Amino acid sequence: MSDTSMDIDTPPVSAEEIKNQANQQYKDGNYREAVELYSKAIELSPKTPTYYSNRAAALMMLSKYKEAASDCRVATELDPENTKAYARGGKCHLYLGNLEAATRQYEIALQKEPNNPQFQKEHNTLLHVKHYLQQVEMYMKNNQWGLARNSLDRAISFVDSSQTPYKWRLWEGECALGQKNYSEASRIASNIxxxxxxxxxxxxxxxxxxxxxxxxxxAVAHCLEALRCDPDFTQARTLLKKARAIEAQKESGNAAFKANNLQEAYDAYTAALAMDEENSAMNAKLYSNRAAVLQKLKQFEDALKDCDKALELDPDFIKVYSRRAACYMELEQYEEAVRDYKKLTESDGSNREYINLLRKAELEYKKSLRKDYYKVLELSKSATDSEIKKAYRKLALQYHPDKNAGDDKAEARFKEIGEAYTILSDPQKKARFDSGADMDGGMGGMGGGFDSGGVDINDVFTQMFGMGGMGGMGGQQGFPGGGFPGGGGGGRRSGFGQGGHSFHFG
Structure with a gap:
């Protein structure tokens, strides 16, 4: 028996039926499916404006405003009375940052339906955005970057923030740059x-x-890339020249510094600093580099000034704190050095070098709170035994009370000189003093007394000069005529002053 069954053709689905299916998908929130179905309806009936307008609505829900604006344009060309398409086109252009096009679309929609509350509301939104963007341009022109960013944020709040217009994103980056928020500016620029x-x-x-x-x-590499995209980009070309010139001067300074041509390095860094006073980050580096030159030249005061300028421009430039602390140490400003080394250890608590430098600075600071016997003898801390003895000989002769009769300040200075020599001439006491340890009698404290162990300064003087006090200096070379005014006889222990009383320092 032959198969006589007949094929039954499925009736074709009309464009209108597909549109109705798309409408249902839109209501259910399935916008991608809705777009696909509207597209099928358009294939079947490409001259029906409603299909384009509806597809535009679904595309807007997917944040595809450019494609949606194109559909709105086609819809209004097919049906100049389609007010929904004009309003939707206005919203798309607003979200794209095309404010003039958005204004034209809303004006047409309101001309045709002046009492439509939705059109009025959206048009007012457009007016608010235009107002805030006018503020942005005004504030940016006046370098009021914080106010500019605030107005820009207000404008962005009226649109789809996930699809912020390109120009507005550029403005965000410029505001961050103006506020010197470089991390934020970098993030924005990288995303763009x-x-x-x-x-x-x-x-x-x-x-x-x-x-x-x-x-x-x-910066040079990116300027070159911008010029490849637009050879007539004047701003990029200007920045390219400036960046290259500053970098060349900086590298010249670095090379000179490495070659120990310090004046040449100083001049190169100074020239680079003059090229752009607004470039805080680069100038902070240049001031730091120039401070290194001054530090090597042992011009520590000037080096400190450059360190201060570097930190004023970039407070987070950790390397400068180390450089400045080293200068403070050279200038014996130990409290300031401690402060900077603490800053370093706070930034990197595991850095052993920073920890050791802080300990050294703290020790020197502690030592500086007591009397500095090296300074008393006008010596450096590296003075040798012979230099200590020579300094004492010179100063003791200069300030001995027999030479400065009635001068209380000279007498006090003489006592201080003898005290210093007693400590620094004794290897054990000197070692303890150099280590920062407290000396007997509280010398290590602030304002504590000094216990000379019953040593008579006359004895110290006698040991040094090999004679019986200052009164015995009649035959000493360089002091003819029987000693200083007020001195005693050659064989008698001198008194300090004219009263003949022995002066003991206890």
């Missing part, structure tokens, strides 16, 4: 470049961020 690697404005913004961070080499 990832969005469109061939847009010269985004690449140039990234170049500016790198330049502001003191990274001239990468």
């Amino acid at each position: 470049v990832r969005m469109d690697t061939k847009n010269p404005d985004g690449v140039y913004l990234r170049a500016r961020v790198l330049y502001s961070q003191g990274d001239n080499a990468n």
Whole structure:
């Protein structure tokens, strides 16, 4: 028996039926499926404006505003009375940052339906955005970056923040740069470049961020890339020249410093500093480098000034704290050195070098709170035994009371000189003093007395000069005529002053 069954053709689905299915998908929140179905309806009936307008609504829910705006344009061309398409087109252009196009679309919609509350509400939103963006441009022109960013944020709050218009993103980056928030500026610029690697404005913004961070080499590379995208990009060309010039001077200074041509290095860094006074990050590096030159020249006061300038420009420039602390140590400003070394250990608590430097500074600071016997004898801390003896001989002769009769200050100075010599001439006492240990009698404290162990300064003087006090200096070379005024006879122990009383320092 032959198969006589007949094929039954399925009736075709109409474009209108597909549109109805798409509408249901839209209501259910399935926007991608809705877009696909509207597209099928358009294939079947490409001259039906409603299908384009509806697809635009679904595309807007997917944040595809450019495609949606195109559908709105087609819908209004097919049906100039389609007010929904005009309003939707206005919203798309607003979200794309095309405020003039958005204004035209809303004006047409309101001309046709002046009492439509939704159109009025959306048009008012547009007016608010335009107002805030006018503020942004005004504040940016006046370098009021915080106010500019605040107005920009207000404008962004009216649109889809996940699809912020490109120009507005550039403004975000400029505001962050103006506020010297380089990490935020870098984040924004990097995101913009990832969005469109061939847009010269985004690449140039990234170049500016790198330049502001003191990274001239990468700034140059980005300027070149921006110029490849747009050979007539004047701003990129200007920044390129400036970054190259500063980098060349800096590298010249670095090379001179390594070659120990210190004046040449100083001049190169100074020239680089004059090229752009607004580039805080780069100038902080240049001041730090110049401070290193001054430090090597032992011009510590000037080196400190450059360190201060570097930290004023970049308070987080940790390396400068180390350099400044070293200068403080050379100038014996130990309390300030301790403060900077603490800053370093706070930044890196595991760094043994920082810890050791802090301990050394703290020890020197502790030692500085007591009397400095090296300074009393006008010596450096590296003085040898012979230098200590020579200094004592000179100062003891200069300030001996017999030479300075009635001068209480000279008498006190003489006592201090003898005290210093008693400590520094004794190897054990000197070692303890150098180590920072407290001396007997509280010498290590602030304002404590000094116990000379019953030593008579006359005895110290006698041991040094090999005679019976200052009164016995009649035959000493260089002191003819029987001693200083007020001195005693050659064989008698001198009194300090004219009263003939023996002066003991206890």
